[in-house]
Amino acid sequence: MEGFFQALAAGLLIGAVYGLMCVGLGLIFGVMRVINFAHGDFMMLGMYTAFYLFTAAGVQTVFGNTVGPFVAILLAGPVLALFGYFVHRTLISHVSGTRTASLEGEGHYAQLILTLGIALILQNGGLIVFGSVLASIRTPLSSSAWELGPFFDMSIFLNKARSIDMIVSLAIMTLLSLLITRTRIGKSLRAAADNPTAATYMGIDVDRAHRTAFALGCGITAIAGGLLATNYPFHPFVGLEYVIVMYAGVVLGGMGSIIGAFWGGMTIGLVQQMSTLILPTQLQNAAIFAVFLLIIFFRPQGFFGRMVERT
């Protein structure tokens, strides 16, 4: 029983960060309908950016070891958003948005191969620049825990760093949903996601909305990556491990639903942690895929998605 609640707590903590990570991808996928294979690698860049901001750019000396990492992580967001903006402007916009009408398969083939190419460049470029040694953004909080309870003779331990990670990711999630629901930018994003053609007729610059979504998505996932890095060491090829979790989360939540992507990521986190109760650790990830497939078969529109069929 204690094990169950401990796994539940761990699942909720990691799930919140996975949720944020998925939201970043969900924005891009939902608004642009582009399968971005390089998204895990943008996250990797976010991790390294936070790492270097913390160690080399003076954040550590100004804010100290406890608060510093989180400041660096939050700063990495805008940096990666800017980077994402330029990648979209120079590369991705050539095969997406309003330019795809003339391409076969609405440009999907070209988008896939382009983002695969970008992923290769980022991974291997990362290897050249950062080296293959494992890095991590450790804080004193990473190795200490709060004890909840005891309730009925059992206590639950919450890792302090992960708990703060969860709070940060919930805060960013809240800010993002305010941005999406309350502002003009949010409105244009929703319109572009819902029906690009109609949005164009309403005077919305769909390409600009795509650029915004891409930048925002990169920034958010970068922050999520930084949060993960407080507990998990990383390397230039870490993106491959997470990109699949991200897609599973986004599809679970329902394409085009931002809040859905968050709950999708949360589900993945829970499944991953809870599966340790009954399955050997090596099969943790197999369990994620099994759940992913089951949900896709029985509810292909995801938790929050709608089925839209156009004939």
Next chain:
Amino acid sequence: MLPMRSLLPPLLFTLAYAGISLGVTNSYYQLILTLVPVWAVFGLSWNLLSGYTGLISFGHAAFFGIGAYATALGQIYFDISPWLLIPIAAVLGGIAGLLIGFPTFRLQGHYFALAMLAYPLAILYVFEWLGFQEVTLPIKRDAPIAYMQFADPHLYTLLGLALMLATIVLTQIIERSRFGMALLAIKQNEAAAEAAGINTLAWKLRAITLSGAIAAAIGGFYAQVLLVVTPASVFGMLVSAQALTVAMFGGVGTVWGPVIGSVILIPLAEILHAEAGARIPGIQGVIFGIAIVCVILLAPEGLFWKLRDLLRKRNAPKATASDTAETVAPNVTTLRPASPRPATGEVVLEVRNLSRSFGGLKAVQDVSFKLHKNEILGIIGPNGAGKTTLFNLLNGFLKPSQGEVLIDGRNMSGQRPHVICEAGIGRTFQVMRPFLRMSILDNVVVGAYVRARTDDQARQFAADAVARVGLSAVANRVAGELSTKELRLMELARAIAGQPRILLLDETLAGLGHGEADEVVAVIQQLARDGMTIAIIEHTMQAMVRLVDRFLVLDHGAVITEGLPEVVTRDSRVVEAYLGKKWAGHAAN
């Protein structure tokens, strides 16, 4: 069968490649030369499913890995020769394809692609858990040839080439047959393909089974070449990505795409790895990535199509200019008032109390009518009256909530569209979805297979259909060069190529100018004179009044009235439905 003309290029290519490879003595380069056909075949297997059907698979590593592990484990545990194991691997891959395809084909678009991603990765973890982290093939010194272990690495290259040649030829045969046509039709518009009599699920399952078999066979061969199998090297995401990369780089949906991609990319990656990898680890990946990005920005549909378009442009500017100058007049007599036709009165299609609702919306309610042999029935009504929904119920896209559709007295309601098409109902669509890169004739052939038993017969049916709509003069032009009117006629030809007895035409005159509409109307009249029974949906009354024998008027999903054109057009309920109450009053006065 394949004409010699198309067999020659792959044969020459293979021979030239073999010649070059025999001259190479460096064993590392020899390995690269063996890997090129391996990845080409893997790319071809991916192309067979994803390139032709448009359903992108991120999970082809599942088949590749199953083949590789079957070949490795079969030797270790059962001491079977790889000569036998590779065919066994192919069978297992085919079974895996069937098992994966059956549930996964329910998904569409991105969902299909992402679901496919999950299979190899789930299997990867299972194999790691089973303890097959690194499986080394046993060395057989006593009988190396029997166990496909050659001292001379050239033999691996030749074997790989043989597999590649076989896969190329197989793909070419499929491309030209009913199989390939069905897959292309699915890629363009799955719904339209069903309506043209193609059992889409069956063809997709065939494609993934064959694709899985080829991928597993080449996976087995790969294990044999490298002699070591690890889960990541055969089930990993990069393996699936390799198939996508070579195929998309070279060109999707063509037999040459994966081959071109593999010939350029594999040596590039490997040589960069060998030359620069030691000094700056990762530089090969960066350069490889940059190469891919550059090519895709310049040729987003792959090298093959870009080169072909360039060649076309260079060779054909004069020819097309003179072609377009001569207009395409259908060789049919000009417009005549309708019906000097024998109306036999025999009922070929009967609709009884047909209803369909979407949630609370009653799109079609309690519609009943009869379609007599050889008549032209016009179905009219304002936007949202339920006209297209009615057609969708008739041809099986939608299942009725209530009521019956009787074709020749047999109740066919609720049947799949391809079954209804086989029963003799053809249809066209409001939104045209031609295969832009294919010729008109090839576009039409797709529709002919529902009746044709052989490929030759299908071509014959298609040529007849093209002639009947008056497009023979431009039959070999690519559909992308046609005008709206010609595309409408082509759609019509595709529908009649399946030799239907009843045609359902959905807004065939939409978007046409006055003169153009008259030409199309003349074609439809000629079809009716030749014995076709036609139901046509239209907005524009003018052309319809001259075309049809009888009108059926729908509004809010229900039949308002039914009868001869001159009666219906004066009916105040019809005027009201179209123009509102106020005008109905005017009309009455």
